[in-house]
Each structure stands twice: as C-alpha cells, then as structure tokens.
Amino acid sequence: MCRLFALSSKEPVSPMAAIKALDVMKEGHDGSGVGILLRDLGGPFENMKDAPILSGIFSEQGMRRLDLFMMDQGFMTKYKMSIKPSKTEVPGVPKRGMYLIRAYEYPETWENLAKDEIETRLMMTRLKIREMGEEKKDMIVFSFWPDTIMIKEIGDPMLIARYLGLDRDELAARVIMAQGRQNTNYAINLYACHPFLIQGFSTMTNGENTAFIPIKDFLLSRNFPGYSGYQSDSEVFAHILHYTMEILGLGLDVYKHVITPLQDKAIDKHPDSLFLKHLKTTCRQMIIDGPNCVIGTLPDNTLFMVQDRKKLRPGVVGGRPGMFAFSSEICGLDAVIPDRDKTRDIQPMHLDTAIVSPDRQEVKICRQT
Amino acid sequence: MSSNITINPSSLNINDLPWQIKWDKDRCTLCGQCTSICPVQAIELQVFRKRNIKTSINPNEQNTTDYQTFYGIKQKKNIENLCIGCSMCSMVCPNEAIYPLRNNDTDRFKFHADKNGEPRKRGGRRNASDSVLDRIKFIRISMLTDPALDAGRHEFELNTLLGRVLPPEENIKCLRKHGWIPPVREIYPLIIGGMSFGALSPTMWEGLQMGVAYLNEELGMPVRISTGEGGCPPRLLRSRFLKYVILQIASGYFGWDEIIHSIPHMKEDPCAIEIKYGQGAKPGDGGLLMWYKVNKLIAAIRGVPQGISLPSPPTHQTQYSIEESVAKMILSMSMAFGFRVPVYPKISASSTSLAVLNNLARNDFAAGLSIDGEDGGTGAAYAVSMDHMGHPIASCIRDNYLNLVKLGKQNEIPLFAGGGVGKNGNLAANAAALIMLGASGIQVGKYVMQSAAGCLGTENDRCNVCNLGVCPKGITSQDPRLYRRLDPEDVAQRIVDLFVSFDTELKKIVAPLGRSTSLPIGMSDALGINDYNAAERLKIRYVV
Incomplete structure (x- = not known):
C-alpha cells in the first residue's frame, strides 16, 4: 500500500520534510518510487509566481529539442535549476539525464490573452512536449504550470532525495504533496507515478480504483485534451476534480458527491437533495470504487483529503495554525509536526472532505450529509 | 399392424419422434391421469393384444397358442399429436410408470411438420443451449491490492x-x-x-x-x-x-x-x-x-x-x-x-x-x-x-x-x-x-x-x-x-x-x-473468455 504525505505551511519548507515523513512510514511502502509536488514556492521562485515552470527529465538530445521547441513557441528562460544526479549510482534508481526545473517568460504574443486561454495553451504545450518525448524517448515532462514543481523517480524516497540533492536551499514550498510508492507493477512508467496535475488541480491516491475503465472511458470522451494519459488508475481522480470545478464550475464540497455519492435515502434528507440527485445521475460515470484515500490541492493552494465510500484506507490530518499536514499514518505526522496538539488530530471518515485553506488556520471538515 | 399396411410419405415410427414415451406396464395402475393431462393428446389408452405360445418338450403334446389382451398407454405418431416432452404424464403418475425420453436421433418429424403447406409454429425459444455469456468469466478479482468486499454485510x-x-x-x-x-x-x-x-x-x-x-x-x-x-x-x-x-x-x-x-x-x-x-x-x-x-x-x-x-x-x-x-x-x-x-x-x-x-x-x-x-x-x-x-x-x-x-x-x-x-x-x-x-x-x-x-x-x-x-x-x-x-x-x-x-x-x-x-x-476489464476470437470481438481479455 502506498503512503501519502502532504503539508501546507505558512513558511516555505524543504521537500525533505515530506521525504522524512515517507521515510518513517517506510514499513508501509517498499520504496519503489516517489513523486513530489511543490506549490506556493519559496526561494528563488518566490518572486515569479506567474511564470510557468517546466519540470521533467531530459536527455542531452531531449534538452536540445526542448530548447528549440520552446524558442519556437516564444518562451524565454527566466530561471533554471538543473539537478544533475550524483555520479554514484543508487541501487534501484535508473540512470537518466537531467532533472530540469525551469521557469519561463510567457511568449510576447500571449500578453493580451485571457486567463483561460493561457491555461489551455500551457496544458497544450505540456502535452506536446510529452508527445515529442514519447516519440524519441528523450523527454519526460511532469508539469508545466506557474508556481509548481514536480519530481518523480523510481527508488527509495530518501535515497532519491539524497541522490537528487533535494535538500538544496533553492527548493522550498508552502504546499508539498509526496507519495512513497508501493510497487504493484515492475515496469513502472514515470507517468504512472502520483501526484497528477492538470491545470493547477492535483491529486495523489493511496488505493485502487476498481471503476477505472468506465471512468477513463467517460473522461476520454469529454474531448478535453488534458484528459489523457491514464497510465495509472488514480490519474482520473485529478481529472474528475478538474472536471467538477473547472468544467462544471462547482465547489470542492461537491467533489465527494461526484466520486462517492450518498445513497438515495440520505440524499432525500439532504437540504440540497434535488441538486444532489441530479448530480448523482448525470455524473454516474465518475463514481469511484475500491479503497482510496485521495489527497489533493487546488489552484489556490487549498489542500484536502477525501476517503472512499467505505473508508478503506488510512489517513490522518493534524497540525497547528500555520502548518497542517495530511498523512497516511500518525507517525508521518509526528515526524514533521511533533509539537502539535495530538488530541485535535482528525481521521476523516467516509463522508468527510478535510480542507485546509490557504490561510492555514484550521482544518475544516465538510460532511456530505 | 400388418406388414402390408399403407405407408405414406409422412408415416413415422416411434424412432422418428423427438420424444418417446416410456411406459412401464408393471407399475401402471391404469388410472388414466396421464392421458387426461397430456396437453397434446400424445398418449391414449389402448387395448393391446398379445399372443402366447405354449410349447411342450413332450412330443405327444401339441403346442398351443392363446391370445391375451391387456390395457396400456400408447404413443401417437402423427404430427398433430407429437409428444412434446413436457413430462406432465410423469408429474401426475402416482406410480412413476411413465415418462418421455428425448430421442437423440435426428428429428425426422421436422421434415413433415408442414401439413397443408403450413410451416411449423411454436412458442418458446431458439432451442440452442450454447451461450457466449455462459463462457464469460469475471477475472479481475480484488486480491491484496484492494480488499474484496463482503457481499453479505457491505x-x-x-x-x-x-x-x-x-x-x-x-x-x-x-x-x-x-x-x-x-x-x-x-x-x-x-x-x-x-x-x-x-x-x-x-x-x-x-x-x-x-x-x-x-x-x-x-x-x-x-x-x-x-x-x-x-x-x-x-x-x-x-x-x-x-x-x-x-x-x-x-x-x-x-x-x-x-x-x-x-x-x-x-x-x-x-x-x-x-x-x-x-x-x-x-x-x-x-x-x-x-x-x-x-x-x-x-x-x-x-x-x-x-x-x-x-x-x-x-x-x-x-x-x-x-x-x-x-x-x-x-x-x-x-x-x-x-x-x-x-x-x-x-x-x-x-x-x-x-x-x-x-x-x-x-x-x-x-x-x-x-x-x-x-x-x-x-x-x-x-x-x-x-x-x-x-x-x-x-x-x-x-x-x-x-x-x-x-x-x-x-x-x-x-x-x-x-x-x-x-x-x-x-x-x-x-x-x-x-x-x-x-x-x-x-x-x-x-x-x-x-x-x-x-x-x-x-x-x-x-x-x-x-x-x-x-x-x-x-x-x-x-x-x-x-x-x-x-x-x-x-x-x-x-x-x-x-x-x-x-x-x-x-x-x-x-x-x-x-x-x-x-x-x-x-x-x-473485469471480463475474460477462453476464446480468442470472442475476446477480440468483445474487446475483453483472452484467458486460458
């Protein structure tokens, strides 16, 4: 079973905090991979909140192709952080090229574009780079979005963190999501690693989505180019979140009603029963199944956790004003925020959405009923 | 029936019929329930005549013949009264003396079920027991990666x-x-x-x-x-x-x-x-x-x-x-x-x-x-x-x-x-x-x-x-x-x-x-079948 850890902090913290939490939860994952998402960045990225940041792994040839492509598009490099892995090989970690984190200036031609159009173009640019990389196997792109860094690799989280030097000062963020992977598939495709990001909406999951195929079929048939990939059955959680909030224009409180709707008797008693009944009917194809603990972030850096309908996976939320963390296990929470009031820890149950808004003052629990 | 009977093209014998009535003389009480319940009057009470030959080893004694008659159940062989195998006779028989048996030979009656130019009509079904649906298996079993659920309690x-x-x-x-x-x-x-x-x-x-x-x-x-x-x-x-x-x-x-x-x-x-x-x-x-x-x-x-x-x-x-x-x-x-x-x-x-x-x-x-x-x-x-x-x-x-x-x-x-x-x-x-x-x-x-x-x-x-x-x-x-x-x-x-x-x-x-x-x-993704062509056609997994 994979292990999840996410935090939201007033002050930027190093991704090593999350790696430390994964390390103490190591009994629960086999160190077969790690994925980290950093948002609301500190350090050198503090002053370039709007600049789209590209994260990925590139071979030398891939780097040249990337530069040519980005220049053609009119993107100018604003800041770059190249992570050259240490020369000593780490067991279980494949040798790859350069881990690139690069912030760009928008092309001049984009200056007067509406926000929606910019967001669409950013997504299309990412998809294009991914497509080019898959063609020649020389580029892997994790994200291309403002104020967002994503790193994924196969191997033990702590070893990878040291190998990639994630403890460097330049890397700090106020919102961090990390997954320590329990490998159920030896031929891991990095695109199958959590977290998943689409236009600022991101999720990671500890679980198994048994309704994956119908949901995938539904999302693929929405004709939205970003609803693609699906190397992992968990990628659909991020896309459903995006669909709920961006396409349907609904709030985060509705997300749980989409993926795990109430049963009819409960809906009948709900003050918003008419809406929920219709939502359940029309979004039937996005109902998830199986054991799943989903942790996600929104474009405004809200952090949340939801559980499947039967609450079959562990998950705990705790912290203090200014810093809250979501963890698969309490020991992960203890490792990062030992000085919190543990009596106020919350384990969200089957109807709950636990939300930490960007002010980081409290954990709100939104019950479906 | 004598050997020089008139045989017409549609004369059928018991072996040409899809269902044959098996009747046990020793168990039958001649209550008549089977003949009255039969929905197509496929069986009737009949008088059977049986010849008994008595021979002696004594050369001085003459062999004799006598005739015995008894009552029993007889199956009709005409198309209109064909036994349909419903087994109602067997259901009502107090002594289990009668039941229809499926004849696995070709149904020769089919060639004659068009009397007066009227093709056979019937109710029911296609009469083919093969079923692709029966061959489909459910193969995506939740094993350790996710817990199987409890059909009785969840x-x-x-x-x-x-x-x-x-x-x-x-x-x-x-x-x-x-x-x-x-x-x-x-x-x-x-x-x-x-x-x-x-x-x-x-x-x-x-x-x-x-x-x-x-x-x-x-x-x-x-x-x-x-x-x-x-x-x-x-x-x-x-x-x-x-x-x-x-x-x-x-x-x-x-x-x-x-x-x-x-x-x-x-x-x-x-x-x-x-x-x-x-x-x-x-x-x-x-x-x-x-x-x-x-x-x-x-x-x-x-x-x-x-x-x-x-x-x-x-x-x-x-x-x-x-x-x-x-x-x-x-x-x-x-x-x-x-x-x-x-x-x-x-x-x-x-x-x-x-x-x-x-x-x-x-x-x-x-x-x-x-x-x-x-x-x-x-x-x-x-x-x-x-x-x-x-x-x-x-x-x-x-x-x-x-x-x-x-x-x-x-x-x-x-x-x-x-x-x-x-x-x-x-x-x-x-x-x-x-x-x-x-x-x-x-x-x-x-x-x-x-x-x-x-x-x-x-x-x-x-x-x-x-x-x-x-x-x-x-x-x-x-x-x-x-x-x-x-x-x-x-x-x-x-x-x-x-x-x-x-x-x-x-x-x-x-x-x-x-x-x-x-x-x-x-x-x-939950479905599999052990027939490659069927799997390809249905876009499900081929499993053997």
Whole structure:
C-alpha cells in the first residue's frame, strides 16, 4: 500500500520534510518510487509566481529539442535549476539525464490573452512536449504550470532525495504533496507515478480504483485534451476534480458527491437533495470504487483529503495554525509536526472532505450529509 | 399392424419422434391421469393384444397358442399429436410408470411438420443451449491490492437509470434555469421483459404484478415489469401500482384504446413507455397471438373480436422511416404523458442497430434503447424465424456501448439487453456479464416463467406449445381449466425468491471485483473468455 504525505505551511519548507515523513512510514511502502509536488514556492521562485515552470527529465538530445521547441513557441528562460544526479549510482534508481526545473517568460504574443486561454495553451504545450518525448524517448515532462514543481523517480524516497540533492536551499514550498510508492507493477512508467496535475488541480491516491475503465472511458470522451494519459488508475481522480470545478464550475464540497455519492435515502434528507440527485445521475460515470484515500490541492493552494465510500484506507490530518499536514499514518505526522496538539488530530471518515485553506488556520471538515 | 399396411410419405415410427414415451406396464395402475393431462393428446389408452405360445418338450403334446389382451398407454405418431416432452404424464403418475425420453436421433418429424403447406409454429425459444455469456468469466478479482468486499454485510448500490440523462453541464444549466429535464427513473437492473396479457394467463399476470408490488413496497427493490403488447387491465391502469409498470406499445397497438382513455384517471405515471419495434426471438416479425387464446377477456382488453388470430404487423404501419419512428412516435408518446414519462424503443438485435442508436442519440426525447437478442423467447412464431433469424446479444450490446463511448454519450442513453439471459440457469452471471459489456439493465422473460411459474420449456425443444393455449402449467393458457393450476400467490412468492436470490448473486459477483458504489456498467476489464476470437470481438481479455 502506498503512503501519502502532504503539508501546507505558512513558511516555505524543504521537500525533505515530506521525504522524512515517507521515510518513517517506510514499513508501509517498499520504496519503489516517489513523486513530489511543490506549490506556493519559496526561494528563488518566490518572486515569479506567474511564470510557468517546466519540470521533467531530459536527455542531452531531449534538452536540445526542448530548447528549440520552446524558442519556437516564444518562451524565454527566466530561471533554471538543473539537478544533475550524483555520479554514484543508487541501487534501484535508473540512470537518466537531467532533472530540469525551469521557469519561463510567457511568449510576447500571449500578453493580451485571457486567463483561460493561457491555461489551455500551457496544458497544450505540456502535452506536446510529452508527445515529442514519447516519440524519441528523450523527454519526460511532469508539469508545466506557474508556481509548481514536480519530481518523480523510481527508488527509495530518501535515497532519491539524497541522490537528487533535494535538500538544496533553492527548493522550498508552502504546499508539498509526496507519495512513497508501493510497487504493484515492475515496469513502472514515470507517468504512472502520483501526484497528477492538470491545470493547477492535483491529486495523489493511496488505493485502487476498481471503476477505472468506465471512468477513463467517460473522461476520454469529454474531448478535453488534458484528459489523457491514464497510465495509472488514480490519474482520473485529478481529472474528475478538474472536471467538477473547472468544467462544471462547482465547489470542492461537491467533489465527494461526484466520486462517492450518498445513497438515495440520505440524499432525500439532504437540504440540497434535488441538486444532489441530479448530480448523482448525470455524473454516474465518475463514481469511484475500491479503497482510496485521495489527497489533493487546488489552484489556490487549498489542500484536502477525501476517503472512499467505505473508508478503506488510512489517513490522518493534524497540525497547528500555520502548518497542517495530511498523512497516511500518525507517525508521518509526528515526524514533521511533533509539537502539535495530538488530541485535535482528525481521521476523516467516509463522508468527510478535510480542507485546509490557504490561510492555514484550521482544518475544516465538510460532511456530505 | 400388418406388414402390408399403407405407408405414406409422412408415416413415422416411434424412432422418428423427438420424444418417446416410456411406459412401464408393471407399475401402471391404469388410472388414466396421464392421458387426461397430456396437453397434446400424445398418449391414449389402448387395448393391446398379445399372443402366447405354449410349447411342450413332450412330443405327444401339441403346442398351443392363446391370445391375451391387456390395457396400456400408447404413443401417437402423427404430427398433430407429437409428444412434446413436457413430462406432465410423469408429474401426475402416482406410480412413476411413465415418462418421455428425448430421442437423440435426428428429428425426422421436422421434415413433415408442414401439413397443408403450413410451416411449423411454436412458442418458446431458439432451442440452442450454447451461450457466449455462459463462457464469460469475471477475472479481475480484488486480491491484496484492494480488499474484496463482503457481499453479505457491505452496502451496495446496484440500481440503474432508465431515461435520458443530460450531460452534467447541461443538466446543471437546466436546473438553474428551471428548464425541462428529461424524466429519469432509478430502477432495479433486472426488468421483467414484455410478456403480454394474452400471451400469459390471467393468473400468471396477476402473480407477476403482485410479486413486483411486494418487491417494491415491502423490500424496497425498484423492480419494473413491461406489459408486452396486449394492453393492461383497466384496474391496474387506475391504480397506484402503475408506477411499477412499463407500458409497451407495439405495431398492433393492442390495448392502447383502453390506455389512452385511462390517462385522465391515472393516479400515477407509468414507469416508462416501451415502443416495441422488434423482438429478438423473431426479428422482423410482429407479435402473434393465435386464435386459441383470444377469449372474451383478452378480446375486451385488446379491443378486438373473440376467437381470431392477432398477428401484429412487422412494423408500425403509420411510420415509413426511422426519422418518423424516432421523432414522431417518441415525441407523441412523451406528449401524451406530459413529458413526465421516459419513452424508449425496443428493437431486435441486428447488424443495423447502430443506425438506430445514432438516430436516438440525436433525439433528446429518446430515453434509452432496449435490444433483444436472438435467444429471446416468444409466445408464438414460425419455427424458421426463431431458429434462424436474429443476432446474438453480446456483440450487439458491446458494439452499441462502444459507439456511445465514442460519442461520449455512454451515460446519456441507457442500453437494456435481453435475449437468452439465464437460458441455462446462470441468470446473475449472464446479467453481470452484459452489464460489464455495457448494458445498463437486463430484461428477462423466459427465466421468469421457468423460475416463477415452473415453465417446462428447455433448450431441447421441450414443450414449446405456448402458442396453442394448452400450456400444461397454465402459464400461457387462457383456458380456465388450465390456468387455475397456477396460483397467483405462489407465482408472486417465487418472483420475490427470484429477485432476492438474484440480488445476492449479483453482489457475490461484484463484491470480489471490488465494486459496490455503483453498478459496474462497461467495466470490461473485469471480463475474460477462453476464446480468442470472442475476446477480440468483445474487446475483453483472452484467458486460458
């Protein structure tokens, strides 16, 4: 079973905090991979909140192709952080090229574009780079979005963190999501690693989505180019979140009603029963199944956790004003925020959405009923 | 019979018949129950004459002969009185002295079942026991990566939707602006398919309706039943139980006078309106109620004279094109019920079904599509239609579902599948396979008759005399002497048994697949089959 850890902090913290939490939860994952998402960045990225940041792994040839492509598009490099892995090989970690984190200036031609159009173009640019990389196997792109860094690799989280030097000062963020992977598939495709990001909406999951195929079929048939990939059955959680909030224009409180709707008797008693009944009917194809603990972030850096309908996976939320963390296990929470009031820890149950808004003052629990 | 008898081309012997009566002289009490219950008078009391020769070893004594007569049961060999294998003789025999045995030789009677130029007609089924659905296995078992669920104790949400579902974006807009949203019913995924009042006896119909009412009102299972083409008794039309009923209209429009006149008096809307364009068992052929069954009651409900055969036309005579069928008929029926009732067509499975579906997809009033496969049943049809016409349901439903996926409308137009579901007794497994291939729900008819009323029909051409009104169980007869054999209360009880046990079995299938929050429509990754070509065709996994 994979292990999840996410935090939201007033002050930027190093991704090593999350790696430390994964390390103490190591009994629960086999160190077969790690994925980290950093948002609301500190350090050198503090002053370039709007600049789209590209994260990925590139071979030398891939780097040249990337530069040519980005220049053609009119993107100018604003800041770059190249992570050259240490020369000593780490067991279980494949040798790859350069881990690139690069912030760009928008092309001049984009200056007067509406926000929606910019967001669409950013997504299309990412998809294009991914497509080019898959063609020649020389580029892997994790994200291309403002104020967002994503790193994924196969191997033990702590070893990878040291190998990639994630403890460097330049890397700090106020919102961090990390997954320590329990490998159920030896031929891991990095695109199958959590977290998943689409236009600022991101999720990671500890679980198994048994309704994956119908949901995938539904999302693929929405004709939205970003609803693609699906190397992992968990990628659909991020896309459903995006669909709920961006396409349907609904709030985060509705997300749980989409993926795990109430049963009819409960809906009948709900003050918003008419809406929920219709939502359940029309979004039937996005109902998830199986054991799943989903942790996600929104474009405004809200952090949340939801559980499947039967609450079959562990998950705990705790912290203090200014810093809250979501963890698969309490020991992960203890490792990062030992000085919190543990009596106020919350384990969200089957109807709950636990939300930490960007002010980081409290954990709100939104019950479906 | 002497050796110089006249033999004509259709002279048959016992070995030419599909069913042979085995009769045990020693056990028979000559009570006559078998001959009186036989629905086709295939057996009769006969006087047999037997010659006994007495020989002696003493050369001085003469051999003698005497004749003995005894009474016994004899099987008739003419086509009209062919034994149908129903085994009612065996059922009533106090001494188990008689039973029919299937003759595995070629049915030579088939070559002669066309007396007076009239081809064989029968009720029942295709008489082929092969089933692709039976070969489909559920292979995605939750093992360690995710916990298998507990069919007995976890909560399950297995209901389905009948009705046009708008895309989420549009639905939200309509809700906000109070626009028209097509009616959608949440129903149980196993529907009792259209078997008309007329095809079925009054006791059978009453039993089915009582069972459905009990399931809904006492057990909270939203089970629905289609009327078939034959109208609906006025008392039911005006009762609150109408909401459990899908009213079917077909090309003969039988019973619709009564229904239309009842609309102002209806306390509840019907669940839905099913427009029947075709039936899987006899595609391209209309319904057929033979004159034997058109008695006073049936004639009154259908609005026709007594004692005449009622062949519905193969198509709706007022409609000349699919546009008219879809646009006019669906719209007219929707309008008749104030746009509060889902209206959907039922067609026979066909290689042309995608064209129908694509037309429906463009019509906002189309509430779904029901597709009936070749293994469906019928009350009466020409044998050639039943045996050779039609399309299997599995690949048809799969093609239609995948077409909807391509259009992005897989949640908008529910597909209902029928035709041979549970034909070998595997109802829940067959239904679950079809649901995972893409059906939103399943329609069953024959299985209900077999399970709830003890229909004797099998895939071996057993019984199959539903067309003649001589059903020995009283299920498809309009003769009070026959249908009084069927107690409606017992039928209702069996309906409840059937649905409750189906529900348990369905849970026993979906729970190990890790599914419980919604009906696993289109969950094709759960399916496998040990036939490579079938796997490729159905786009499921090939497993050996």
